[in-house]
Amino acid sequence: MPITVKLPDGTAKEYDAGVTPRTIAEDIGPGLASAAIAALIDGEPRDLSRPIDKDAEVRILTPKDEETLEIFRHSSAHLMAAAVTELFPNAKYGIGPPIDGGFFYDFAVDEPFTPDDLQKIEDKMKELAKKKLPYERQEIPKPEAIAKFEELGQPFKEELVKEKGGDVVSCYRVGSFYDFCEGPHVPHSGVIKAIKVLKSSAAYWKGDEANAPMQRIYATTFYDKKALAEHLKQLEEAKKRDHRKLGTELSLFIIRPEAPGQVFWLPKGLKVVNGLIAYMREKLDKRGYQEIQTPIVMNVDVWKRSGHYEHYKDNMYFVESDGMDAAMKPMNCPGAALVYDSALRSYRELPLRLSEFGHCHRYERSGVLSGLTRVRSFVQDDAHIYCTYEQIEQEIVDLIKLAHEVYADFGFEDVRVELSTRPEKGKTVGTDEQWELAEAALVRALETAETIYRVNPGDGAFYGPKIDFHVQDAIGRTHQCATIQVDFAQPDNFDLHYAAEDGTRKRPVLIHRAILGSLERFMAVLIEHTAGALPVWLAPVQAVVLPISDKHHAYARKVADELKAAGLRVDVDDRNEKIGRKIREAQLQKVPFMLVTGDKEIEGETVSVRNRKDGDQGPETIPDFIESVEALVRERALRP
């Protein structure tokens, strides 16, 4: 029976039913046939060898197509499992999906893999790749598959087959590895030309600590060795930008064993943090916020009332003093609620926007702490907006705009927005109706603000749904920053109300929001994004004056005094060192401007300006230099 195959360029060809994509590729040309990895049949990815039995649109996939990478990495995961099968015949297979930048495969083994094992696995993979082992697809009845995996001693696979619907399941064989798998796969292992096994770590079957422990091996593969080398170089670059490393090198902060998960801000780091706070205050003042500060330790009754005790106590620190049971605040909302409740509020005051740079403490499991991004003590640029139901949408639209405005100021162009909805019932406070109203309000606001967003079902806070903003740094890592949450429950818990226009008492709605998120985490993002070269307006030291020799010290100090008088943050490097050394160190400290002062400059009452990015800029008078720096600060320019 003939079928019609439509190609991407619009041409149609006739084939006998059962023709494979490979044959079609060969028909189109030998170049395409040899580059072909898989095919899209009516948009569905398929093996090259899988017969087509009806009219279809066919697109041959080569390494140039984006869709191919996932297939390629997935096939690579099978190759890794094949290598493990040969080296560790007793390994039980879990799952092996592609991930960003590579893939992993989970194995249950008696002994965790050692670095040596990983090298052996990599070598074995390379050996198997060279053999050009075919990826063979089989479709077999489900009971047969179950029996097969039982016979192979693969309980996890058996479990997965049992969970799968349908009567027939597909399996793939590559080398001595046989796997339950939808596919598709590359035609043979020879296309996997560049392989690197990266690391191994613990995981649990289906990600649940209650299940069997497994060893997860991470690896990556590429179509050619050059691409792999580039990828590894990028990983190196990411290490160089790591905020923990730069934090030490630039003397921004330390974290000590005496206080795990808590930050000691050094003078330079605190300059930057304070710069961020000043920046946010300026933004908030323009938007009608009123700043408050609420206590860190409050009677535990407050937390029982807010619902935190019930839903969040595992993450809270408790203290006792004067016989009072108290807790350290993990969030600022109850404090704000008490402030709201301290006066009789009128509808005329709404929306009441109470901001707070609130210092929160949350107990985090020891294994999850990480630099500035996951800490136990942090300051949120928080605010609580009390408003009427009608005002919600406009407030949220404004917040979405504010978030985008702030991120643009820092040069974050790639911002992802996520809407997280209600977690499992029983883990939340508030009624069904309240949740529905809150979620609907967020969705409406997102649509009004024309924001593209993704939904994270069940990922909301225990008191309300939320919109999260994730920014991507210069090396592609994403970090959660802003969060906007609608909360109908807290005003109830604290019995908050306002006098409405008609004289009745009504319940306000609460919107929680943070724009930078936590100052600690935002610092991490900023440090990694800028590789430590903070924009001039935030740089802890904006300029360093570099006298050439002793006899220029007096002039250098005079210059520095003038700059300081103008409000610039300036140091003088009057060490007994050569100018080259002073410049090198200022460059390494990422100081935006270096001002070389010697005989020439004294004579002309100038400084020779060198900026960290473009090098020597030649002489400039001091007033001119001050003016140019002030302009950069005013504009919050991203580059000197």
Added chain:
RNA sequence: GCCGGCGUAGCUCAGUGGUAGAGCAGCUGAUUCGUAAUCAGCAGGUCGGAAGUUCAAAUCUUCUCGCCGGCUCCA
């Protein structure tokens, strides 16, 4: 928390059972210098902590603290 790795001078690291090392930073001195490292000397460590094995422990064992990686992403 769990699994693995790691913990030696302020920083980066060497040192696999026999007297604790290097580079950088620091201090002192010399040098007075023009756009990414001047030279010399000096000083600096209960080898994360505790217990154990041993004639002898940074090194081996146990416990403990901390750090790093990972623990959601359909076979």
